[in-house]
Amino acid sequence: MRRLFSLALATLTMLTIPLQTFGDEGMYLFNDLPLEQLETRYDFSPTDNWADNLRLASVRFNSGGSGSFISSDGLVLTNHHVASDTLHKLSTPEKNLIDEGYLAKTPEQELKAPDLELNQLVSIEDVTDKVTAAVDENASIEEATKQRRAVMAKLEKESLDKTGFRSDVITLFGGATYHLYRYKKYTDVRLVWAPETKAAFFGGDADNFEYPRYCLDATIMRVYEDGKPAKLEHFLKWDSAGVAEGDLVFVSGNPGRTQRIFTVDALKYLRDSRLPYVLDYLRRKEIMLQQFGLEGTEETRRARDELFGVQNSRKAYTGMLAGLQDPATIAAKQERETALRSAIASDPSLSDAEQAFVEISEVQGEKKKMLGETVSLRSRLFDLALTLVLRAAEDEKPNEERLREFTEAGRESLVQDLLSEAPIYSDLERVKLADELARLLEIRGAEDALVQEVLDGKGPRERAAELVSGTQLQEISVRKTLLEGDQETVANSDDAMIKLARMMEDEYRRIRSINEQLDERERQAYSEIQSAISKVQGNSGYPDATFTLRLAFGAVKGYQEDGKSIAPTTNFQGAFEHEQSHAGQKDFDLPESWQEAKDKLNLDAQLNFVCTADIIGGNSGSPVVNRKGELVGLIFDGNIQSLTSDYLYTDQQARAVSVAGPGILEALRSIYGAESLADSIGR
Structure with missing residues (x-):
């Protein structure tokens, strides 16, 4: 599980681009998608409507992480560990929402987050010429810093006054390019459902950054406007069939930072x-x-x-x-x-x-x-x-x-x-x-x-x-x-x-x-x-990560480790077997709700899967979609081999780890008794 840590992030901000791309490498800008690579490697050409809907269905959490709209009435899907800051703030000595989980059975029971802000990227404008023109090439470093800060603040203020949207000037390609990102903000965000920590972080620190995994690291919230559930035009439909090895998938999220062209x-x-x-x-x-x-x-x-x-x-x-x-x-x-x-x-x-x-x-x-x-x-x-x-x-x-x-x-x-x-x-x-x-x-x-x-x-x-x-x-x-x-x-x-x-x-x-x-x-x-x-x-295609929206792609694919073949998917049956093989270790105890529901669970339902998509911290909570733009999973981690991705991408063993869409629906229906919530997803 990856969450941005502000101390380290604040000092690792000089972000540029890789010299050349390999395999499924790349965290691409939505206004500069890898069309040639997708066509050549996967015989896929995304339409403008496909890309626009995915962009507008994706959100960024100000607490650090990503998410997506999954219904027309404001439902938002993210990770349990992305939502844990809110769960912690909503908890009391009498009710520990992080450990015990939560389900709002009625709209009145949905709990308002005290300070959560979600950002939906609505437009991108290239303002490179305006920024560079405002910085005197002969200025001292101190003066150049002030001039650059001033023009960025000016552009942001003008955009805010004109559109009403949150406006951020983003530095890309190490300062060679500047884009103005405009975001619609949602500040009335309420908790709908969260599982227990025992389900979300099953396996604890021992399994963290490992695979196979059997985690239900998911939480559902809802955005409100004017005191009512927001009415959304753009949200993700839901694929209930599951993924198969070789499937092309896409990740739309906000990777925090990479240093791939660092000298x-x-x-x-x-x-x-x-x-x-x-x-x-x-x-x-x-x-x-x-x-x-x-x-x-x-x-x-x-x-x-x-x-x-x-x-x-x-x-x-x-x-x-x-x-x-x-x-x-x-x-x-x-x-x-x-x-x-x-x-x-x-x-x-x-x-x-x-x-x-x-x-x-x-x-x-x-x-x-x-x-x-x-x-x-x-x-x-x-x-x-x-x-x-x-x-x-x-x-x-x-x-x-x-x-x-x-x-x-x-x-x-x-x-x-x-x-x-x-x-x-x-x-x-x-x-x-x-x-x-x-x-x-x-x-x-x-x-x-x-x-x-x-x-x-x-x-x-x-x-x-x-x-x-x-x-x-x-x-x-x-x-x-x-x-x-x-x-x-x-x-x-x-x-x-x-x-x-x-x-x-x-x-x-x-x-x-x-x-x-x-x-x-x-x-x-x-x-x-x-x-x-x-x-x-020539242009390598993507800048280093800046905690702004990017598109990555890859294939559902297993790998070899220590002479063993690691299958790309896991299921509920595997979770119970994993618990049994670690009997006596408290981090491997599934919650009581799972034990009580075992007989009615579809144990073959997919729970987690891996793919070769290029992710990093900040992608936690990112939706994983198929060629149709339907949600098939939810990024929550990378395996241990992926931790060099800050500096060097490889798909030999490195994998992005997701909660499978069918597993979330199966858990909602069979474990948590949230049939009406499950029915509203994707609609």
């Missing part, structure tokens, strides 16, 4: 510095959350969702690092890079591209120096405080000069997050903040002036307790007052967490400015490399 030096930085740093952080957080959960049942529930995300990320990044530590990975990338640089060297007009490789190498050294340079204390209360402090200052500036997340185009989403009704648990906040303060002390040293000011003569635990008890940001009304106030309102606040954020603001801005300038240097360098690639090899 060898950039990959070595990830291998030797960045990923080990991230893994150390994840292991630390995992232990902290586990220890908190040991204090009691309620503490376990409160920490569960965040702990799952950390554990999942830890396993994913362990696999990514292992892929980079395999000499064959770097050797393969080195071979491609050497060939490209040889072609560049033979053409004097491409001398800037060769210098770009040198520039990227130098940037990696500076990035290494910046590791650990952070004052972001990752607790919900501090995040709220810092956002409110920054917002007050940014609102004093013209829209074009603000930090990206504080421009007018993103204001509604910002407000929705700040005023979320999701519970904040003070005991968990104290533990998280104490650990972050201790980490700040370890990184910067006890004699650091900022550390001394932040700790105020106290130890991390004592100071964290003082800060949490001295803030009122748990109250929505307090956050609303600060949000609606001006810079003076925030400056005069006596709230302890606001004071801490103001104390950290200057250092936060200093570090952020340095990182943004490093990003700009990389952006300009990779843009030069992209131009050289286009001249030497």
